[in-house]
Amino acid sequence: MSFSPTSLFGRLDDVQSDAGYAEDHPPRKGFFTDTSVCIGCKACEVACKEWNHVPDDGYLLTGMSYDNTQALGASSWRHVAFVERPLDVAVTGFEAPPPPVDLGMPAVGPAHGEDQAASSGDSGVRWLMSSDVCKHCTHAACLDVCPTGALFRTEFGTVVVQPDVCNGCGYCVPACPYGVIDLRKDDGRAFKCTLCYDRLKEGQTPACAQACPTESIQFGDLDELHERADRRVAELHEKGVDVARLYGRDPEDGVGGDGAFFLLLDEPEVYGLPPDPVVTTRDIGSIWKHVGAAAAGLLVLGATSFTSRHLVPRFLSTSLGRRR
Amino acid sequence: MPRGEQPMVPDAEFESYYGRPILKEPTWKTPDVPLYLFLGGLAGGSALLAEGAALTGRPALERVARLAAAGGAGAGTVFLVHDLGRPERFLKMLRVFKPTSPLSVGSFILAPFSGLATAAAGSLVTGWFPRLGRLCGVAAAAFGPPLATYTAALLANTAVPAWHEAHRELPFVFGGSGAAAAGGLAMALAPCAESAPAVRMAALGAGVELAASTAMERRLGMLAEPYREGMPGRLTRVARGLTVGALALTAADTAMAATGRRSRVLRALAGTAFVAGSVTLRFAVFEAGRASARDPKYTVVPQRERARARGERKQSGALG
Numbered sequence: 001m002s003f004s005p006t007s008l009f010g011r012l013d014d015v016q017s018d019a020g021y022a023e024d025h026p027p028r029k030g031f032f033t034d035t036s037v038c039i040g041c042k043a044c045e046v047a048c049k050e051w052n053h054v055p056d057d058g059y060l061l062t063g064m065s066y067d068n069t070q071a072l073g074a075s076s077w078r079h080v081a082f083v084e085r086p087l088d089v090a091v092t093g094f095e096a097p098p099p100p101v102d103l104g105m106p107a108v109g110p111a112h113g114e115d116q117a118a119s120s121g122d123s124g125v126r127w128l129m130s131s132d133v134c135k136h137c138t139h140a141a142c143l144d145v146c147p148t149g150a151l152f153r154t155e156f157g158t159v160v161v162q163p164d165v166c167n168g169c170g171y172c173v174p175a176c177p178y179g180v181i182d183l184r185k186d187d188g189r190a191f192k193c194t195l196c197y198d199r200l201k202e203g204q205t206p207a208c209a210q211a212c213p214t215e216s217i218q219f220g221d222l223d224e225l226h227e228r229a230d231r232r233v234a235e236l237h238e239k240g241v242d243v244a245r246l247y248g249r250d251p252e253d254g255v256g257g258d259g260a261f262f263l264l265l266d267e268p269e270v271y272g273l274p275p276d277p278v279v280t281t282r283d284i285g286s287i288w289k290h291v292g293a294a295a296a297g298l299l300v301l302g303a304t305s306f307t308s309r310h311l312v313p314r315f316l317s318t319s320l321g322r323r324r
Numbered sequence: 325m326p327r328g329e330q331p332m333v334p335d336a337e338f339e340s341y342y343g344r345p346i347l348k349e350p351t352w353k354t355p356d357v358p359l360y361l362f363l364g365g366l367a368g369g370s371a372l373l374a375e376g377a378a379l380t381g382r383p384a385l386e387r388v389a390r391l392a393a394a395g396g397a398g399a400g401t402v403f404l405v406h407d408l409g410r411p412e413r414f415l416k417m418l419r420v421f422k423p424t425s426p427l428s429v430g431s432f433i434l435a436p437f438s439g440l441a442t443a444a445a446g447s448l449v450t451g452w453f454p455r456l457g458r459l460c461g462v463a464a465a466a467f468g469p470p471l472a473t474y475t476a477a478l479l480a481n482t483a484v485p486a487w488h489e490a491h492r493e494l495p496f497v498f499g500g501s502g503a504a505a506a507g508g509l510a511m512a513l514a515p516c517a518e519s520a521p522a523v524r525m526a527a528l529g530a531g532v533e534l535a536a537s538t539a540m541e542r543r544l545g546m547l548a549e550p551y552r553e554g555m556p557g558r559l560t561r562v563a564r565g566l567t568v569g570a571l572a573l574t575a576a577d578t579a580m581a582a583t584g585r586r587s588r589v590l591r592a593l594a595g596t597a598f599v600a601g602s603v604t605l606r607f608a609v610f611e612a613g614r615a616s617a618r619d620p621k622y623t624v625v626p627q628r629e630r631a632r633a634r635g636e637r638k639q640s641g642a643l644g
Binding site for chain 1: 338339340341342344345346347348349350351352368369372373376379380407408409410411413414416417419420422423424425426427428431468469470472473474476477480481482483484487488491492493494495496498499500502503507520521522523524525527528529531532571574575578582613617620623624627628630631
């Protein structure tokens with residue numbers, strides 16, 4: 001294990017070496033999820049559940065959208081978000097669909113050619129669909145705070161929980177800046193996406209990417225995915241889709257870049273993603289420094305309590321006097 | 325926001341995914357974890373008090389403080405283990421030592437502290453191995469301040485906005501609160517003739533806690549809202565009321581003592597209020613953090629602000 005100034009924060013180009021793997025480790029693997037071609041079919045959610053034996057996480061109709069999975073969690077390792085937004089051509093660059101063509105079929109209801117959206121006063125709806133997943137951060141807070149070593153960095157640069165070590169302390173849960181990992185209530189341990197570690201070891205594609213019918217979820221070497229994503233976003237900008245942007249691509253960001261990154265068509269928070277995540281352990285030095293100062297202060301306070309007879313009456317009269 | 329409360333600042337505009345939280349709320353159970361935070365402070369402060377009492381020849385105070393240190397650490401450990409999803413695997417905590425994980429560091433503080441404090445108290449009660457017992461007491465006192473303050477790192481080293489952004493002040497809040505609890509318990513249980521140092525420890529600790537809390541809320545800005553509003557806000561006000569009330573009772577007690585009269589009841593009352601204030605404070609901080617994780621506003625608005633400020637700095641750097 002090597003410790004460098006960028007082990008906790010900042011750009012880190014070889015995350016596996018930093019974790020102690022020998023130089024001949026495999027290249028870093030990841031996901032590039034291009035949400036501009038996601039059709040919301042949820043095949044990724046199903047494939048993930050099937051392959052990884054992820055149990056049922058409750059049957060709940062949210063009523064808010066087509067999204068009844070709601071969020072990533074211990075038993076949802078892929079989550080397809082559905083966002084309905086009013087269509088604003090000026091902003092998005094996407095054109096409204098052409099009016100329906102009258103085929104001369106018999107029908108009931110409004111006369112043909114009368115656009116339904118127009119009659120209800122809408123100019124149309126823009127669907128944003130995005131398959132969310134664990135980001136497999138370069139600087140992973142869950143891994144940093146895990147006290148048992150159950151969470152570890154694999155030779156592929158991904159972050160995986162070892163269920164036989166996890167004791168369910170739950171520290172990883174509030175540490176994750178994306179709200180990904182969670183405890184499974186009936187089991188007690190923490191679970192999240194493994195980026196199909198077992199399939200990777202066999203040279204296979206993770207189940208979700210394998211099942212994705214539109215190649216919205218692309219799996220591969222992270223370097224290559226970066227290039228592919230850069231080309232795709234340039235292509236969309238050329239077509240006038242100025243809202244297209246990459247999320248989690250920047251190796252200089254608050255988590256050192258994500259192993260699973262995205263092409264989004266709106267602000268991250270619209271999809272339920274944090275706009276500027278930072279790994280909590282960036283501040284671990286400052287945290288321990290302040291704890292050290294407070295502990296030293298407490299020691300002095302204890303000593304003072306036995307040595308100074310006059311301090312407290314004076315302190316009480318001044319501090320309470322000020323409060324009144 | 326609960327009815328009857330007015331927002332302190334107009335709600336900031338922000339977008340979210342159907343208002344759903346971005347972060348996962350901490351799964352730590354209540355009352356287990358808030359009580360553990362309190363007991364760690366109580367035990368750590370008590371270990372210091374016990375050693376001071378031993379050094380200055382106050383046997384009754386030493387006895388109370390040693391039992392509080394051992395009892396607090398023991399009960400705290402039980403709560404901590406009970407909070408685990410797999411309690412039977414609690415020893416896995418000692419499998420590795422990770423400075424990036426305050427829970428790992430804390431395990432390596434709590435484990436020796438519990439052993440040492442229990443040995444010191446056991447030796448005192450049974451009279452066996454008095455020298456070894458005393459040595460254990462000294463070592464426990466060395467682990468005491470870290471035990472009372474590391475719990476602030478435990479909360480601060482998360483993505484929970486109201487905890488993380490408070491990481492500079494929270495150790496002083498918890499350290500002060502631990503001293504107030506340890507002093508307070510000894511005020512309530514030890515005879516007046518020996519408890520003067522406990523009075524001083526409690527009063528000074530409470531002062532540090534109040535000052536650090538005030539500084540913390542000032543720095544947090546918008547993130548201070550969870551500490552002020554709703555149920556955690558009510559807990560914060562109760563905790564502060566108890567601590568200020570305890571200080572007032574202590575002032576009265578000190579004034580009476582100056583005239584040569586001493587009231588055992590008054591001192592016990594003040595001590596109990598210090599302890600109650602310390603417990604309530606931990607629940608308030610715990611619940612405020614949970615509230616800040618639940619509401620996407622506290623994740624999105626400060627992060628947007630941070631990104632905007634960074635963009636401006638970059639721009640002015642590029643221009644200049």
